[in-house]
Amino acid sequence: MIVDMKPEDIVGEYQEATLTYCDGKSRKVLYTGLETPYPDGKLIVSTTTPDGIISHVNRAFVEMSGYTETELLGAPHCILRHPDMPAAAFKDLWDTVLRGEKWQGFVKNLRKDGGYYWVKATVIPNVRGGKVVGFTSVRRKPSRSNVDECIALYPTLI
């Protein structure tokens, strides 16, 4: 499981929260109010195993998350979970992709340095020879108006 976030990794003033994941384990996260803008023209891509363990990340993923590729590969994808994200969003994500369908939504992600970034994510099952061998998420730059809607909506779902 992933370890607690460390104060020495954090840039700026931070708050603390303890997240409990769906597998029952918990982790202390440290988060700041610093937003990293989504880079124009890039896609942030990752692939997981069928149970959500990261198996591939592209360069933009590494740059935006602040983790090294080594830290990311083999970690559960909830390493990026931000305390402001409602659990219902991820339940919907998993319910949808486990049905074999495509999920799309807006996600606030937590960086290793405590900052955050918003993405518009599309997650699909990777089907090979009729079997689901993993899931891939491709993120793109969200519009400000979509992000503002989520900022208003998500607290009501927590």
Place this chain on the structure above:
Amino acid sequence: MSYMFTVSPDFAPDRLSGWYIFNTWLQKQSAEAIHLEMYNHYHDLHQAIAADKIDLIYANPFDAAMLVREKGFLPLVRAKGESDEAIIAVNADSNINDVADLKPNTRVAFTDDPDVRLMGMIMLEPADLHAGNIIPLLSDNHVLVAKHLLKGEADVGIILAEAYDNLSGMLKKQLRILVRSQISVIYHSLMIGPRLQSRRDDFQKILLEMDRDEKGGGVLNALGFSAWQRIEDEEMEFMIDLMDTLNT
């Protein structure tokens, strides 16, 4: 038996003769009779694919899913180090400095090149623009997209990055790049259809050695490529999945 080879209609016009030279070279190397048929429009290409006329195709990534999943095509090679990228350009004098400045009813010029249009539209999404709230200006080629910008007939243009980079210096001076995609995992691929698949390994070998072949190097040059690079089946599947996420 004679086979049919075709190239996605978004080929650069100045590479047309290169593709004919390539076909001649490939016939000699493979000892197969291959006829090259060039289509000017995707509509005609898609009809030929639907009628199972095509055996070999240099395909746009947009068509890859259909070719693999519905028509049983398999990947051979891609141009080494090349990928498809798109540019959002404006007139150099435009007061738009950021995609986020764009408003509904923006006039967007593009060609019918499907993957470039898809990448371009994704780069316009941060302004809440989509097919339903832009004024589209379908253009015959990328130079005409640039000209629409110069004449003030379009507010932004979606242009294949390679085509943009090859525009004349005079044209480029009057344009400005708003965003250049850096996706790097979307590319054209040479694919082989069911009737020729027993020769897939031979074709792959011939193509991978092409840059070291006496004549082959010059033929690649005529296509603007340095060498071919193998595409693994999983790489192709990954690109198809990626296109699928972008198509939503």
